[in-house]
Amino acid sequence: MIDYPLNLDLDGRVAVVIGGGRIATRKIRSLIRCHAKVTVICEQASHQIQEWSEHNDVIWIRRNWRSGDTDHAFLTIVATNNESVNTEIARSAGPNQLICVAGKTALGNFSVPAVTRRGRLTVAVATGGASPLYAKKLRDQIACNLDEDLEDYLDFLYVFRQEIIKKGLSSELKEAYLKSILQPKYHDRNNQDELMKAMNQWTRNQASETQS
Ligand SMILES: C[C@@]1(CC(=O)O)c2cc3[nH]c(cc4nc(cc5[nH]c(cc(n2)[C@H]1CCC(=O)O)[C@@](C)(CC(=O)O)[C@@H]5CCC(=O)O)C(CC(=O)O)=C4CCC(=O)O)c(CCC(=O)O)c3CC(=O)O
Numbered sequence: 001m002i003d004y005p006l007n008l009d010l011d012g013r014v015a016v017v018i019g020g021g022r023i024a025t026r027k028i029r030s031l032i033r034c035h036a037k038v039t040v041i042c043e044q045a046s047h048q049i050q051e052w053s054e055h056n057d058v059i060w061i062r063r064n065w066r067s068g069d070t071d072h073a074f075l076t077i078v079a080t081n082n083e084s085v086n087t088e089i090a091r092s093a094g095p096n097q098l099i100c101v102a103g104k105t106a107l108g109n110f111s112v113p114a115v116t117r118r119g120r121l122t123v124a125v126a127t128g129g130a131s132p133l134y135a136k137k138l139r140d141q142i143a144c145n146l147d148e149d150l151e152d153y154l155d156f157l158y159v160f161r162q163e164i165i166k167k168g169l170s171s172e173l174k175e176a177y178l179k180s181i182l183q184p185k186y187h188d189r190n191n192q193d194e195l196m197k198a199m200n201q202w203t204r205n206q207a208s209e210t211q212s
């Protein structure tokens with residue numbers, strides 16, 4: 001069996017987390033960052049979860065899990081310290097729900113990789129459960145080797161790519177432009193500005209040609 005990696009848009013989606021300890025707290029932090037609507041169900045929650053609840057970043061339901069709690073969840077994370085409860089929750093999930101069981105992956109249908117981000121860039125490392133610690137170590141090694149200015153560079157690529165797409169070029173020309181912006185010289189801000197100016201000039205020329 002091989003996992004299918006994907007990037008989920010969780011904006012406004014209902015995510016239910018059962019359990020409120022160290023592991024739940026770590027997973028909730030990234031769910032909040034992705035703007036999920038998080039509900040946490042547990043009697044004992046970490047200080048961090050209590051603080052999120054006070055700031056309305058999560059809804060904390062202060063009791064143990066009950067059957068039906070995850071019926072409307074788009075995504076569920078199970079992280080109680082009670083194995084039989086974790087198993088029962090996993091069994092209650094519908095066939096089309098996303099569910100991660102932190103202590104027993106096989107009971108759910110997704111796992112969470114070790115992640116580092118630089119603006120638009122996401123690097124995710126997964127080892128299929130071989131060693132979460134190795135996933136974390138490799139993620140940290142990769143993070144150390146990422147260029148400082150990567151965030152700005154990706155913003156440049158994004159803006160430029162949108163400009164190129166807007167122009168309605170032939171697919172050959174479009175591909176040539178998209179490849180050419182990857183030249184190392186465009187890591188330099190001055191060259192980026194030059195290219196943007198040239199591109200804008202080109203657009204103006206095209207517009208006046210169509211008018212005349
Ligand atoms: C399958 C998976 C399911 C899932 O949780 O999604 C899973 C499962 C399990 N983890 C266990 C233990 C630990 N996990 C960590 C850390 C992380 N674990 C993460 C992911 C995953 N862990 C998924 C697979 C990822 C992959 O392999 O590719 C990371 C990457 C992301 C995250 O959790 O957000 C995060 C890095 C943190 C970061 O990003 O900084 C640490 C170290 C620490 O906590 O610092 C330990 C203790 C050391 C050890 O045991 O190795 C145990 C045994 C539990 C027990 O003993 O009861 C199981 C159960 C099992 O293996 O069946």
Ligand SMILES: NC(=O)C1=CN([C@@H]2O[C@H](COP(=O)(O)OP(=O)(O)OC[C@H]3O[C@@H](n4cnc5c(N)ncnc54)[C@H](O)[C@@H]3O)[C@@H](O)[C@H]2O)C=CC1
Nearest residue numbers: 019020021022023024042043044064065079080081102103
């Ligand atoms: N995926 C990962 O990264 C890792 C997963 N684990 C597993 O994750 C699980 C949780 O670990 P920790 O956060 O360290 O535990 P913890 O002991 O810090 O927290 C347990 C939480 O579960 C809650 N809980 C217990 N019974 C409940 C119930 N019936 N309904 C709702 N909530 C209930 C408690 O109130 C508490 O908030 C364990 O099963 C552990 O094996 C452990 C290490 C790493």
